[in-house]
Amino acid sequence: MSPDEMKKLAAKAALEYVEPGAVIGIGTGSTVNHFIELLGTVKSKIDGAVSSSEASTERLKALNIPVYDLNAVGEIPLYVDGADESNHYLQLIKGGGGALTREKIIASASRKFVCIADQSKLVDILGDFPLPVEVIPMARSHIARQIVKLGGEPVYREGFVTDNGNQILDIHGLSIMEPAKLEGQLNNIPGVVTNGLFAIDPADVLILGTPEGANTVYSK
Numbered sequence: 001m002s003p004d005e006m007k008k009l010a011a012k013a014a015l016e017y018v019e020p021g022a023v024i025g026i027g028t029g030s031t032v033n034h035f036i037e038l039l040g041t042v043k044s045k046i047d048g049a050v051s052s053s054e055a056s057t058e059r060l061k062a063l064n065i066p067v068y069d070l071n072a073v074g075e076i077p078l079y080v081d082g083a084d085e086s087n088h089y090l091q092l093i094k095g096g097g098g099a100l101t102r103e104k105i106i107a108s109a110s111r112k113f114v115c116i117a118d119q120s121k122l123v124d125i126l127g128d129f130p131l132p133v134e135v136i137p138m139a140r141s142h143i144a145r146q147i148v149k150l151g152g153e154p155v156y157r158e159g160f161v162t163d164n165g166n167q168i169l170d171i172h173g174l175s176i177m178e179p180a181k182l183e184g185q186l187n188n189i190p191g192v193v194t195n196g197l198f199a200i201d202p203a204d205v206l207i208l209g210t211p212e213g214a215n216t217v218y219s220k
């Protein structure tokens with residue numbers, strides 16, 4: 001079975017968490033794209049969505065699913081998003097698609113974060129996937145030097161601009177033993193908008209697509 005088929009299985013299983021009348025928080029990426037397609041089949045049962053990126057908004061609107069501004073809604077019952085890596089505590093690296101800041105905001109505004117992924121995303125130690133950091137452009141070089149002091153190798157994602165008009169540094173060479181600590185340290189560097197660690201506030205549920213079906217994983 002291909003990774004994409006596994007992503008689709010995970011997305012399908014996440015539909016079970018959708019409650020009638022709800023506004024659903026929607027992440028970004030190829031796994032979420034499957035979820036958006038499936039959400040289109042039950043759109044009459046939901047109120048609409050809050051989206052974490054221009055790309056997801058476009059897909060939701062193409063299916064005539066109403067997209068609300070986060071400021072116009074209260075607490076969101078459910079947030080569905082993918083991940084680049086998850087450990088067994090459901091602490092994540094996200095932001096491969098560059099949408100990490102809006103993703104973290106909507107995850108934080110949601111009661112339950114259901115993460116969907118193919119089985120390859122589950123790892124023992126986070127860090128093989130380069131950790132994205134969204135930065136204010138004028139602070140980029142300064143932030144890169146601070147990251148080197150923390151033991152990482154920052155690489156500027158050249159030519160990429162986030163939906164917020166900022167830039168991304170991808171940190172290579174990390175083996176992240178204390179994800180919550182590193183998340184805080186990075187966010188404390190002036191000019192960092194946010195980083196792709198979702199460790200202080202991890203996912204609540206991880207659904208992994210596997211060749212045998214969708215497996216639900218809870219935190220260790």
Ligand SMILES: O=C(CO)[C@H](O)[C@H](O)COP(=O)(O)O
Pocket residue numbers: 027028029030031032081082083084093094095096097098099100103
């Ligand atoms: O964080 C993300 C985008 O910013 C995505 O959730 C992450 O990159 C996973 O993507 P995919 O579902 O395509 O594997």
